[in-house]
Amino acid sequence: IKKFKLAILAGDGIGPEVMEEGIKILEVIKKKFMLKLDIKEYLVGGVAIDKFGTALPKSTIDGCLNADAVLFGSVGGDKWKHLPVEQQPERAALLPLRKILNLFVNIRSSKLYSSLSHLSPLKSKIVNNGFDILCVRELIGGIYYGIPKGQKMDNYKRRYAVDTSIYYEEEITRIANFAFEIATFRRKKVTSVDKANVLETSILWREVVNKVAKKYPEISLNHLYVDNASMQIIKNPMDFDVILCPNLFGDILSDECGMITGSIGMLPSASLNKSKFGLYEPAGGSAPDISGKNIANPIALILSISMLFKYSFEQLNIADAIESSVINVLKDGYRTFDILTTNTNEKLLSTSSMGSKISDYL
């Protein structure tokens, strides 16, 4: 019997609701696959501010460091919007956690499930099985973390603000390696995104990516400027397989890629470090407007669990079983409200019924 330690950080908004469904799935998996899963829950985000006065308590950090993987709900909400930005859940919890856990890779999959292809705003572009884009985003470098960063006053008492984008050659090498490795298991195509006609970090980015590419002669590589990439994703979504991006560009383009599936509430994400360790979370946010109503879509979290079994626990059969259950539930017409249309064969489910339905299919 394998044994895995999992830290659960449900967070705020719809986080706890979808996490409950995730735990349902985990319980079924434990029994069915005879796993020993040691699950511990920790506070993060607004709920942690309320209880401990900080969005990322030391107990939570230690809990994550002691686990084999972290399952994350979402953080943030109007209740904490009055705080200075540095203390708000997103910036005070998510960003330091990524850095502390050394999660330099973020992957978001924008896959169009065939039962939901009618939801895509780019329906007319879909050929065969539709698009299946994997954004590989560098997550702990670039303009998110570079210093100096802050507000200042110059000698003439004029106020200004500064952010600094920095990339080390080594940081680019490791994320590029990851992108090319993962591309070998896919359609062998990497599109690297930068703004090398303007940014020095992008010039270095492109040079290093080209160097890494030499080790992967079977992978085809092309480079796009970020402005052009934001167009091509809409124009030719079928042309993309792996998109490799620096932190900020990955933030923007992965959301754009998510949106063209038409079902952003379905999309999982994984943030990984060099070892098998990873943090898994829905790509969407805490959605305070729909929280507490039992209507949120738990599928993004459930697919994040599938990624967790794939990347951190290396149990591919379990990862596949979870994804298959989701696919079959969708095929049979079950929908949460965000993916419901007027098609007659669709049946509306609440958050909890969707979780139960997917468990039943497992």
Added chain:
Amino acid sequence: IKKFKLAILAGDGIGPEVMEEGIKILEVIKKKFMLKLDIKEYLVGGVAIDKFGTALPKSTIDGCLNADAVLFGSVGGDKWKHLPVEQQPERAALLPLRKILNLFVNIRSSKLYSSLSHLSPLKSKIVNNGFDILCVRELIGGIYYGIPKGQKMDNYKRRYAVDTSIYYEEEITRIANFAFEIATFRRKKVTSVDKANVLETSILWREVVNKVAKKYPEISLNHLYVDNASMQIIKNPMDFDVILCPNLFGDILSDECGMITGSIGMLPSASLNKSKFGLYEPAGGSAPDISGKNIANPIALILSISMLFKYSFEQLNIADAIESSVINVLKDGYRTFDILTTNTNEKLLSTSSMGSKISDYL
């Protein structure tokens, strides 16, 4: 008789071809509206490198400074890709020219002309007259120009690159003022884009935009994070009127907005400074793949001339006359190859025939 001085910089790729059609239009306008237009041509970009060894010769700068407005084609092409980035046409001509001419505003209009609405990849989202988005982009600040910028080696001999994003309060105030002013003539709605949950420049941006907004109580303002904006443009394109962006975000989002019209070769742009002075150019690039074939779409340049008459020469009747001719030519089914579909009433025109056709309609 009014007198205006116009500097023409045709540049590289399709630049000279579409410029020829622009000059055709200008000749007709001169006669029809009894204008005295003093036109002088200057070299810029690759052609200037070839002749003078620099992408932006002093004679060109002086010519622009002496004119009331600049009409610009496009720069860049494979021929100059072997040069170091700092010497390439885009970075060595466009970026310094914007700075020297103090063009702090860039506006790009993404308007769906009703005869071309079938080209939009977001057809299903179109209500009534379709979307009409104006991106107002700050053009001479932010990460494009901040220093330090460059490649370095740290004490451990590790190579890294740096870019610096800086915004002064005053730079944000002036672009925000412009966006709100222009919004008063439109649907009275400004969406300001930033990444205030991560970037200090964005925190200042949001604060200053809110302050400017107080002077315009009739304009509704909302703020979106850039990742969310890249989604919402696809999800709800009808929701946008004026989008106000810092330099880099404006670069990315204005291209995304352009693409959802499905006819990026049609889109004009204007870069303005405090006085009436402006530089007008097609939003697309030099398109070396189609240059020299007499197939490029001159409409983006011709609509740029319309903007020029509106913003720099303040001849609204001429601006309207040009736009109307374009609209009528499209309504009558005339198309360059980039906007041609299989609809039976469409007639294919070359670059030069399209220019002549629009002149005829004037």
